[in-house]
Structure formats: structure tokens, C-alpha cells
Amino acid sequence: MLAAMTCAPVLCFTDRGLFCPEGDFHIDPWRPVDRALVTHGHSDHARPGHGAYLCTAAAAPVIRHRLGDIRLDTIAYGEKRGIGGVTVSFHPAGHVPGSAQIRVERAGEVWVVSGDYKIESDGLSEPFDPVVCHTFISECTFGLPVFRWRPQAEVMAGLARWWAANAARGVTSVLSAYSLGKAQRIMAGIAPATGPLILHPAVDAVTEILRTQGYALPPATRLAPGVTAKTHPGALILVPPGAEGTSWAGRFGPTETAFASGWMALRGIRRRRGEGTGFVLSDHADWPGLNAAIRATGATRVFVTHGYTAPFRRWLAEQGLDAGIVETGWQGETAEPEALVE
Amino acid sequence: MKRFAALFATLDATTGTTAKVVALADYFRTAPEADRVWTIALLSGRRPKRAVSAPELRDWAAAAAGLPLWLFEESYAVAGDLAETIALVLPPATGDDSRSLSDHMAALAALTDRPAEVRRAAILAAWDGLGPDERFLFNKLLTGGFRMGVSQGLMTRALAQATGMEEADLAHRLMGDWSPATLTFADLVAPDPAGNSARPYPFALAAPLEDAPDMLGPPADWLAEWKWDGIRSQLICRPGSHALWSRGEELITDRFPEFAGLADFLPPGTVIDGEVLAWGAGRPLPFAALQRRIGRKSVPRKLLAEAPARLIAYDLLEADGTDLRAEPLERRRARLAAILCALPPGLLLDLSPDLAFTDWSDLATLRRTAREARAEGVMLKRRSSPYHLGRKRGDWWKWKLDPFTVDAVMLYAQAGHGRRANLYTDFTFAVRDGEALVPFAKAYSGLTDAEFAQITDWVRKHTLERFGPVRRVPPELVFELAFEGIQASPRHKSGLALRFPRMLRWRHDKPVTEIDTLDSLRALLNRET
Ligand SMILES: [Zn+2]
Numbered sequence: 001m002l003a004a005m006t007c008a009p010v011l012c013f014t015d016r017g018l019f020c021p022e023g024d025f026h027i028d029p030w031r032p033v034d035r036a037l038v039t040h041g042h043s044d045h046a047r048p049g050h051g052a053y054l055c056t057a058a059a060a061p062v063i064r065h066r067l068g069d070i071r072l073d074t075i076a077y078g079e080k081r082g083i084g085g086v087t088v089s090f091h092p093a094g095h096v097p098g099s100a101q102i103r104v105e106r107a108g109e110v111w112v113v114s115g116d117y118k119i120e121s122d123g124l125s126e127p128f129d130p131v132v133c134h135t136f137i138s139e140c141t142f143g144l145p146v147f148r149w150r151p152q153a154e155v156m157a158g159l160a161r162w163w164a165a166n167a168a169r170g171v172t173s174v175l176s177a178y179s180l181g182k183a184q185r186i187m188a189g190i191a192p193a194t195g196p197l198i199l200h201p202a203v204d205a206v207t208e209i210l211r212t213q214g215y216a217l218p219p220a221t222r223l224a225p226g227v228t229a230k231t232h233p234g235a236l237i238l239v240p241p242g243a244e245g246t247s248w249a250g251r252f253g254p255t256e257t258a259f260a261s262g263w264m265a266l267r268g269i270r271r272r273r274g275e276g277t278g279f280v281l282s283d284h285a286d287w288p289g290l291n292a293a294i295r296a297t298g299a300t301r302v303f304v305t306h307g308y309t310a311p312f313r314r315w316l317a318e319q320g321l322d323a324g325i326v327e328t329g330w331q332g333e334t335a336e337p338e339a340l341v342e
Numbered sequence: 343m344k345r346f347a348a349l350f351a352t353l354d355a356t357t358g359t360t361a362k363v364v365a366l367a368d369y370f371r372t373a374p375e376a377d378r379v380w381t382i383a384l385l386s387g388r389r390p391k392r393a394v395s396a397p398e399l400r401d402w403a404a405a406a407a408g409l410p411l412w413l414f415e416e417s418y419a420v421a422g423d424l425a426e427t428i429a430l431v432l433p434p435a436t437g438d439d440s441r442s443l444s445d446h447m448a449a450l451a452a453l454t455d456r457p458a459e460v461r462r463a464a465i466l467a468a469w470d471g472l473g474p475d476e477r478f479l480f481n482k483l484l485t486g487g488f489r490m491g492v493s494q495g496l497m498t499r500a501l502a503q504a505t506g507m508e509e510a511d512l513a514h515r516l517m518g519d520w521s522p523a524t525l526t527f528a529d530l531v532a533p534d535p536a537g538n539s540a541r542p543y544p545f546a547l548a549a550p551l552e553d554a555p556d557m558l559g560p561p562a563d564w565l566a567e568w569k570w571d572g573i574r575s576q577l578i579c580r581p582g583s584h585a586l587w588s589r590g591e592e593l594i595t596d597r598f599p600e601f602a603g604l605a606d607f608l609p610p611g612t613v614i615d616g617e618v619l620a621w622g623a624g625r626p627l628p629f630a631a632l633q634r635r636i637g638r639k640s641v642p643r644k645l646l647a648e649a650p651a652r653l654i655a656y657d658l659l660e661a662d663g664t665d666l667r668a669e670p671l672e673r674r675r676a677r678l679a680a681i682l683c684a685l686p687p688g689l690l691l692d693l694s695p696d697l698a699f700t701d702w703s704d705l706a707t708l709r710r711t712a713r714e715a716r717a718e719g720v721m722l723k724r725r726s727s728p729y730h731l732g733r734k735r736g737d738w739w740k741w742k743l744d745p746f747t748v749d750a751v752m753l754y755a756q757a758g759h760g761r762r763a764n765l766y767t768d769f770t771f772a773v774r775d776g777e778a779l780v781p782f783a784k785a786y787s788g789l790t791d792a793e794f795a796q797i798t799d800w801v802r803k804h805t806l807e808r809f810g811p812v813r814r815v816p817p818e819l820v821f822e823l824a825f826e827g828i829q830a831s832p833r834h835k836s837g838l839a840l841r842f843p844r845m846l847r848w849r850h851d852k853p854v855t856e857i858d859t860l861d862s863l864r865a866l867l868n869r870e871t
């Protein structure tokens with residue numbers, strides 16, 4: 001890892017995260033700093049303890065909900081703002097509602113930090129917008145050619161069929177999906193609904209915030225003590241990973257569980273989860289998506305982070321790019337075995 | 343192929359045996375007959391002749407996907423399965439291949455021995471017409487052998503449901519050497535005229551005895567014999583011919599020409615269940631001697647002299663052409679003893695001796711001497727038991743010796759395959775040799791998923807060096823390994839090779855300074871041989 005003192009570039013890599021010396025700010029830092037620019041509200045990007053935060057206006061309500069009383073300033077997509085000797089702007093990353101790539105310009109030299117992103121429009125998040133730059137810092141969670149997503153409509157149709165088949169047998173469907181992004185993407189994409197949608201409180205809290213912001217989401221019921229298979233037959237319950245089998249499950253009689261994640265592309269990982277169906281649905285770019293996004297930036301230099309960094313870097317280098325790795329202090333370089341973090 | 347893929351998807355998505363049997367039975371009732379035969383063949387472990395090699399598949403797939411080989415290998419290391427890796431990296435299909443499973447199998451059979459260019463073109467064309475699941479299965483057919491999470495017993499049960507035949511008859515019908523390319527479904531499930539078949543009976547299997555045998559009731563109800571460490575086999579004598587089958591349903595008659603003489607003396611219509619052992623000076627030779635004979639289609643005279651084989655008989659399944667499997671073990675053994683008594687001396691066939699014992703502690707004492715007898719432990723069979731189909735708990739038990747153990751330190755870790763892809767589960771271990779650490783064994787099983795997850799986390803944080811999918815780690819984590827035997831092996835750095843090494847437990851309590859030494863393993867080696 002490079003120490004802070006070796007910085008001459010626009011952004012450099014420190015043990016707190018990406019740092020811009022001229023603007024005196026960090027991007028998605030993982031240790032407390034004075035000033036943090038945050039790409040989106042997922043907990044590995046928006047962390048507590050910073051002196052001041054800057055994020056898109058669309059991302060702010062969820063970040064506030066998660067981090068409580070913080071000093072938070074917002075910025076519109078595409079708005080340019082001078083900070084110290086650099087100009088920053090935020091651009092849609094297509095990852096989850098409100099998510100952004102962060103563009104940093106210093107005297108005509110442009111760096112872009114992708115944050116988490118996906119290429120395919122999910123119908124809910126602001127669609128990914130490629131930003132031309134000299135240096136691109138890209139995530140590569142799914143940076144191997146075994147990861148190729150099917151079109152969203154096809155996956156949603158599969159999910160809808162699974163739900164309908166369960167409902168027809170009098171079985172309640174339980175689907176685990178991240179409470180910010182994936183859950184709402186499924187709510188919006190699975191229409192027309194087979195039956196009632198029920199949300200685990202963690203999912204419901206985020207959904208309510210997004211609904212208030214104006215994101216178009218179908219009506220749903222919060223998972224509360226009176227909500228049962230009797231009151232809501234044929235329901236689809238959306239729960240965060242890990243909350244599938246807890247106390248409430250008994251109220252719903254027979255259930256079928258499924259998991260929606262890019263990791264479900266691998267049979268070994270699907271089988272490790274045992275009983276249950278896996279749907280391959282990710283809010284990250286797949287292999288063709290990563291390659292297309294990188295090409296679209298026109299960048300000649302690319303740093304990769306968060307994923308299969310070593311092979312992906314080598315692949316990019318063989319494509320003629322000046323490619324490096326941002327070593328991260330907080331993340332394993334592949335799937336966390338149990339949580340399957342995306 | 344679509345129909346077969348749908349069956350596979352259903353089987354793969356459930357762990358419940360009832361649901362699996364229902365899905366299979368439905369398939370056996372409705373799928374095209376030729377596909378049923380192929381499915382039965384595949385599920386009973388019969389491999390089609392290989393039309394292409396794994397390296398060819400890898401090269402063709404990498405080229406078709408526009409990937410350098412190293413990246414293909416990285417992907418393989420993550421997916422853990424060649425067939426799956428290929429199915430995933432290829433670009434989406436552009437055509438629609440509607441051929442059935444048996445069509446594909448016939449096409450593949452026609453490809454064997456064709457020039458590489460022809461085979462390559464055919465495989466690429468097939469890939470381009472198959473959906474993701476079908477492609478995975480097609481690749482599994484190419485790479486050979488897969489079980490779809492269905493045991494042969496489960497498959498037989500489903501087939502019995504679909505055809506209305508007895509499970510036991512079907513199990514016998516499906517044994518031995520038949521080819522799905524030439525046999526029709528009707529032939530496969532047709533009743534067999536008794537007595538003229540050289541097909542083995544399904545082997546009865548024992549369950550491991552975990553605790554002391556006191557729970558089994560009166561010792562007098564039980565027959566005890568050594569659990570020999572050889573090739574479990576069935577010798578079938580028919581008029582004018584004989585056949586020797588291994589438990590893996592492989593015909594091994596030609597590999598053991600010394601048994602040809604037996605067929606001349608045993609009455610026709612005799613089927614014996616026993617163990618083939620390499621034999622010298624009145625007792626079994628170490629398993630390593632027999633190993634030299636396995637896998638050799640023809641046996642040079644010198645090897646025949648160095649590792650002569652002998653059949654130790656456990657059981658009599660058929661006499662005078664009559665199936666005896668329903669008779670009590672005691673009666674079958676008595677008849678077996680009578681037949682063997684009537685043979686001239688000097689034949690390579692003996693009765694596996696009864697171990698005399700009056701109470702369970704006698705037997706426990708005997709069991710401790712199994713190693714001296716060159717046995718793996720003791721078998722316990724209820725004297726009244728029939729010869730069961732496969733493994734039925736309760737009547738037959740194997741009471742194995744406690745394994746050898748050794749404390750060793752992890753040197754390298756590699757990610758696992760299949761269910762454990764992306765967990766580090768395959769480790770290389772070392773013992774001390776003076777100041778040095780000498781790698782001597784690899785093991786990949788014996789720990790819980792939670793332990794593997796914890797070790798995976800540690801490996802990621804402590805990697806010193808990477809060689810492809812393998813990582814070198816500091817010698818800090820100590821494990822107790824268990825193994826069944828040890829033999830000299832000049833191919834290995836340590837000069838030793840272990841049989842069935844696996845991890846017994848993670849020794850958090852043990853510092854690296856206290857692990858075992860190469861000398862202590864060598865001492866075991868000397869005791870063993
Ligand atoms: Zn994220």
C-alpha cells in the first residue's frame with residue numbers, strides 16, 4: 001500500500017481509503033476522516049464517524065437514516081463543485097437508487113471513482129452514465145468471465161414464475177435480498193404481482209424512505225405480528241440475507257426460500273446454501289459490463305478494487321491499459337464465504 | 343437435452359429423497375426410451391467413451407470465449423468444475439439445438455477417433471445451440487461421470503415405481519457390463535432368465551460401527567471376521583466360463599489370470615463374494631503390492647510372481663444355479679465351507695476365517711491386533727441376516743481400526759471445489775525434520791464449514807506467495823491428521839505416502855514446535871511393512 005506522502009496524482013491510496021490531497025477529502029473512506037465524499041448508502045461505502053459527508057441528494061435520506069445525526073451536504077447529479085484545487089461532480093452509477101460515480105478534475109486531468117455500478121438499467125436506479133476520464137478506478141466484484149448476467153426481464157420472469165408456483169401450492173415465498181437496492185429493484189420489477197408483498201422491517205424502512213423520495217414502488221405490507229399466511233395468502237416476503245428463518249417464519253406455514261445475488265451464478269455457492277432456489281441477480285456489473293464500462297470511459301489508466309483484482313488487472317494490462325490494483329484494507333478480495341457480500 | 347436438463351434442475355434444487363424419486367420416476371415414464379436408458383447408464387456411473395480430452399475442451403472453450411488460458415484457469419479455480427466453467431464463460435448461444443440426450447450421445451460416440459478439427463467443430467456447434475443448463479450437462483457428458491446427487495439405490499427405486507418391477511430384480515438387471523448404445527429400454531428392464539447371466543449381484547454393504555458393539559445384543563448372534571484390505575469382488579462360475587467383478591462393477595477377470603483354475607473346480611452356478619488380496623508367505627501382502635496389480639490390463643509374469651493374488655471368500659450368493667441371498671448368513675456360510683472343503687488343495691481360494699469370541703471385550707482385544715493380521719478392522723454380520731441389497735443398517739457392521747494420527751502444520755492452501763468453491767479447503771501439511779519442515783500429505787476434509795470459513799479468512803490475510811490458485815502461508819496452523827496406512831514412496835519429497843489422510847481436528851492448543859517429526863512417521867512405516 002502506498003503511504004500518503006507519495007502522492008502526486010489527483011487521487012492516492014492511503015490506509016484510510018482514496019484521498020485527494022488538493023481537495024483534502026477522502027472517497028468512501030473506511031476509517032474516520034474529516035471530510036468524506038460517499039458514492040452510496042451501502043455500509044461498506046458509507047461508514048460512521050467522519051467529520052463531514054457529501055453525497056447525492058438522492059442518496060442522502062437513506063444515508064441519514066443509517067448513520068443518524070451526521071454533517072451531510074448534498075449535490076445534484078452532474079453539478080460541478082470546487083473543493084480546494086479540484087472540481088468534483090457526481091454521476092449515476094446505476095447500482096442502487098442515489099448511487100454515484102465521483103469525477104475529480106484537476107487542471108484538465110480527470111479521474112473517476114466508480115463506486116459500485118452496473119450497466120443494465122434496473123428501471124428504478126438512475127441508469128449508469130459513462131464518464132470520460134484519464135484514470136478510472138473501477139470495482140470488479142464480479143471481475144471474472146464466469147459472471148455473465150441474463151437480461152433483467154428474464155430473471156424477473158423466473159422469479160415471478162417461482163412465486164406463482166409457490167402461491168398455487170399454498171406456499172409462502174421468502175426471498176432474501178439486500179435491503180437497499182436489490183429488494184426495491186425486485187418489488188418494482190416483478191409486477192404484475194401474484195399476491196401481496198410483505199417486507200421485513202429492515203427492508204420496509206428503506207423502502208418507505210425511497211417511496212417518499214418519489215421512487216415508484218408498489219404497495220407492500222410491513223412484516224408485523226398480525227401479518228400471517230391467513231391474512232396474506234400467497235405472499236412474497238422480502239428479507240435481508242440472514243433473516244430468513246427467524247421467529248416470524250412459523251406464522252406463514254410452509255415456505256420456500258430463494259436468494260437473489262450475482263453469486264448464485266456459481267453452482268457450488270448455490271449448493272452451499274442447501275435447500276432453496278438461487279436467482280442470479282446482481283447490482284454489480286458482470287464481466288462484459290465491466291469491460292464495456294471501462295472501454296466507454298476512454299481511460300488509459302485503470303485501477304481495480306473490490307473483487308477479483310489480480311486477474312482482472314492482468315486482463316486489462318493485456319488489453320493494453322496501464323492497470324493497477326487499489327489494495328483495500330477492509331475487504332477480502334473475493335466473496336466473503338458466508339455473507340456473500342456484494 | 344432440454345428434458346434431461348429440466349430433470350437435472352429439479353434434482354439439483356432439492357435435497358429431499360422423495361421429491362427426487364418422484365421427479366425421476368416421472369422422467370422414466372415419459373422421456374423418450376433411448377434417453378431413459380442413457381439416464382440409467384449415467385446415474386449408475388457408466389461413462390460414455392470420451393470423445394474429447396479435458397485439455398482440448400479447455401483450449402476450445404477459452405478460444406471461443408476470447409480468453410487467454412491463464413484467465414480460463416483462474417475462472418476454473420473459482421467455479422471449481424470444468425464443465426461449469428465452460429458453460430459460464432462461453433458467450434450466449436445463437437442457435438437452438440433440439441437434439442435429445444441420446445442423439446447427443448450418439449453424435450459424441452461417432453466423434454471418437456475423428457481428427458481434432460472435426461471434433462472441435464462439432465463441439466463448438468453444440469455449445470452454440472444450448473442454453474446455460476444444457477451446456478453444463480453436455481459438458482458433464484463430455485468430461486464423463488456424474489451423479490446428479492442421486493444414488494444408484496434411489497434411481498433403482500424410481501425405476502421400480504415407473505415400471506412396476508421389483509427393486510431387487512432391477513438392481514440385479516442393472517449390474518455389470520451393458521452398453522446404453524446397444525441396449526433398448528425394454529431389454530434393460532426385461533426379466534432375466536435365471537442362471538445364465540454373468541452379471542454380478544448387487545453387493546451387500548456394511549455400515550460403520552461408531553461405538554463399541556455392546557449395543558448389538560448377544561455375541562452369539564453375530565459372526566465376526568477380519569475386514570480385509572483388498573478388492574471386494576464377486577466370482578461367478580457358469581458352465582464353461584467364469585467372471586470376476588469388482589465392487590465398482592468392473593470386470594477384472596483378465597487382470598487376475600491366476601483365478602482361471604478355480605473355475606475348473608468350482609461347480610457351475612456358483613457365485614462367491616470375497617476379497618482379492620495380494621498374498622505371500624501365508625498372509626496378505628501390504629495393500630501397496632495389490633495396488634501394482636490394479637489398473638493393469640495384462641499382468642507380466644514377474645509381477646504375477648511378486649504379487650500373487652488370492653481370493654478370500656466371505657459369502658455364497660448362488661449354489662447350483664440357485665439364488666441363496668434370502669437364506670440366513672449362517673446357512674450360506676455353511677454351504678460355502680462345504681464347497682471349499684471339497685476343492686483340491688493348492689487352489690487360490692480360502693474361507694475368510696471366523697473370529698472366535700465369547701463376549702464383546704474378547705472381540706475388542708482381537709480387533710486391536712487387526713494390523714498385525716494385515717486387516718483394517720473387524721466385520722460383524724448377524725448370523726440370521728439375508729444378503730442385503732446395498733447398504734441396509736442393522737445387520738452388517740464394519741468396525742474399523744482407529745486410524746493413525748499425526749500432528750502437522752499447514753504450508754499451502756488451495757480453494758475447494760463444488761460446494762466449497764471459494765473456501766480454502768485443500769491444504770498441504772508438513773512435519774518437522776530437524777529444523778526443516780517437510781511436506782508429506784494433502785487433505786481436504788474433516789472440518790466443519792464454519793472452521794473452513796475461519797481458516798479461509800486467515801489464509802487471505804496471511805498469504806505469503808501465490809502460485810495460481812495455491813497460496814503459501816506461514817507455518818502456524820496445526821492440525822491433527824488421521825490416516826489409514828502409510829507406505830514408502832520415492833516420488834514424494836518426504837519419501838512417504840499416506841492412505842486416506844484427512845483432518846481430525848484443528849489443534850488451536852498446539853504450537854508448531856510440538857508437531858510430529860518425519861522420524862516418527864518413518865517408524866510407523868517400518869512397523870507397517
Ligand atoms: Zn454497494
Ligand SMILES: [Zn+2]
Binds near residue numbers: 042045116306
Ligand atoms: Zn460495495
